[in-house]
Amino acid sequence: MLLRHTPSEIKERKALTINPAKTCQPIGAMYAALGIHGCLPHSHGSQGCCAYHRSTLTRHYKEPIMAATSSFTEGASVFGGQANLLQAINNMFTVYAPEVIAIHTTCLSETIGDDINQIIRKAYDDGKVPEGKHVIHCNTPSYVGSHVTGYANMVAGMVKYFSESTGRYRDQINIIPGWVEPSDMREIKRIAKEMGVKAVLFPDTSDVLDAPQRGKHMFYPEGGVTIPDLKSTGDSKLTIALGPFGTESAAALLDSKCKVKYELLDLPIGISATDRFISGLSRAACVEVPTSITAERGRAVDIITDMQQYFYNKKVALFGDPDQLTALTEFLVDLEMKPIHIISGTPGKQFEPRIRNILKDKVPNANVRNGANADLFLLHQLIKNEPVDLLIGNTYGKYIARDEDIPFVRMGFPIMDRIGHSYFPTVGYAGVMRLLEIMLSALLDRQDRDAPEESFELVM
């Protein structure tokens, strides 16, 4: 067994993460930046950071990932990375002609104390930034938060650099999605359009990281939020922020900078959270919910009514990012399932109380852990002590699923061994249907596999 090294006795660890349920900030910033049209993400640090992020994103999306690096050397680490970054900005505009360069920092450049604001100013002063082009940045020290924090920081960077309040009122709603897949972003846009709401979604990685095969390499794929749209967010009626960990900092900044109020919702995963999103959108834009959306909801609910008995009382372990886990936990409870182990490597005090509040009297003794030592080693130990019927998480869950022989549904980042996440959403009522399908398939395949001959069922 691959995880033979996991003892079932849980001891409090002093200082150690084993098989993490998170990764570092910069990759989140890189992912978010790819959601701006014509943007070249730039990693201000050693070459390896950029290579690792590109490789990991490539494994997850099966797409080429374009990003540049400051290629730190020993000299840069001693004297500061300004010279490298200035040269990099110049080279990127010369060679790759991006509309915008989105710089994120790394543990290295943060620790040596590079002042990115000042370096960007100098790049403009020195004429390294062509007319009409942009350089934005965010700070993403790898030793703070997680990849989700990095995503949030880059989204806030978009507001900081682009959102403008011109005083001209625009009949549009900003929607900021937390870290979700291109398929999810596409679905959120579709829902808004279906409801007749003019929305600016940012970031938007649809048509960037789910690009069609065209027989050529689109260095800047068609998708991504445009700069004019990003600027216009300062004149919008309202911002709907989906998932506090990924989006609240950007939404709050947009409020303080441009006086655009925001409504903070969960990621629209599951029936209840999608209901809140749809009604939030309908209220914000003063539109009726169209019958087409109601019908989608009806179909999703219909599946649940048809198959409810297979969900009832099933114990679930889930791990991943806090915004997903919160919405997913609520969904599982709505299905009368029992999420008993919930783990996220991303730190943040609001996570546990929120989850406990959802679980309240349903699963009062659930193990809910996030931040330090909340890793897959711990999750495996918890599962050994109290087994589950279903495991939900990213690809790394497959070790536990195999060793403990648990049905496994892949959701989260990264998924490196299956396809689907880029193309089929888990948000909205369409997402509900997909989640129901993959969870049911996992559970029923298992039931078929284990059923004795006499009770092997044809009709389920």
Next chain:
Amino acid sequence: MVDVLAQRERQVFRKGEDTFNIGCERNSVAGSVSQRACVFCGSRVVLYPIADALHLIHGPIGCAAYTWDIRGALSSGPELHRLSFSTDIQENNVIYGGEKKLYNSLIELIDTHHPKAAFVYATCIVGIIGDDVDAVCKQVAGEKGIPVLPVHSEGFKGTKKDGYRAACEALLKIIGRVATDKISKFSINILGDFNIAGETWVIREYYRRIGVEVVSAITGDGRVEDIGRSHGASLNVVQCSGSMMYLAKQMKEKYGIPFIRVSYFGIEDTSEALFAVARFFNDVGLLERTGLLVESEVERVNRRIRYYREKLKGKKAAIYVGGAFKAFSLIKALHLLGMEVAVVGSQTGNKDDYTRLKDMCLPGTIIVDDSNPVELANFSIEKEVDLFIGGVKERPLAYKLGMGFCDHNHERKQVLAGYEGMVNFAKEVYSSVMSPVWRFSPRKTVGAGNGVD
């Protein structure tokens, strides 16, 4: 978009058009979308396959997360190397230092898993905050009685090659710790094979058949104890010279063990590797057994690849790999399949490597050092390539261009080394190049013009 960055012009060479003076072994230009990685990456990939050692990454979580079980380096026993251990440095450690955390982590892990040795990888930030990793390792080694070895792999301290060297330094501290009695005089170490998809096992089997004892395969399916007695071998046989030449040279200096450079990729190079070892020992029986093995294997491979060769004849390939040495073998193997190499490049080749590449290639071939996706796409389209051979970052690029692809890096799924590997390689190339999916790709139907928009 500019085709080739001005500062990089000398790093691209077209055989027959330019005078040969390729630039290489330079730092990447800041701001380029380089395919290169860092020092840590170099150390991590080399030491990773040592399966009964603890690999603890001292730094923020990312370095451990991104290298968690990403290399298909197989173990015949322990699987400790496939877990991801990190000190997960936090802001207060950056301010107050992470030595205590490192110490506690090591003690906890060694007590739980009883590894035969521990490698502690120092990442970028450790070099900056000034943790005395050597001192902590020494202390823990004293307390726990196993080798605890610092690997100075701070990402910014050079290139991947410097990471190889740091890994070799750590290995040198293990070598010589175990007694070397009962080692045959016909004995070797295999250096620079990582047992990806089980390749070391295939190579070991050839040596077993010709009567050569493999003392240690150092890295591939590696064990601390074997490495400890590897100085008892008569010869070091070095593959992937980029990563292991330093170790071979040091072992020669320290223990007087001679070394030879070989490659196990393709039938020509595999045969030459076995013969070179046999010639070194200059034993009649050994030479005879080698001759028989090579003869029967080559005949078998040729028979099995005949079909693929017919189908692949005249197809064109682009190669972009980490070390140039691998490119030599790939060119030969592709030639064996009747294919032409139109573009070839590496991340870390040196002048000698590129000279040799130039001599092996046909006129018109593009040779490139430290390339990037734009160049690779443009060159591949210009040369109307049918197959791209590279690593994880190149795969989707090739697919987007509508070309076949073969991973000759960490993500290979089957043995590509040795005779068996040549057959697998032929099959894999065939299945990708001849896949019906390319019929649906726009490049084949409308012609996309330039490769990059």
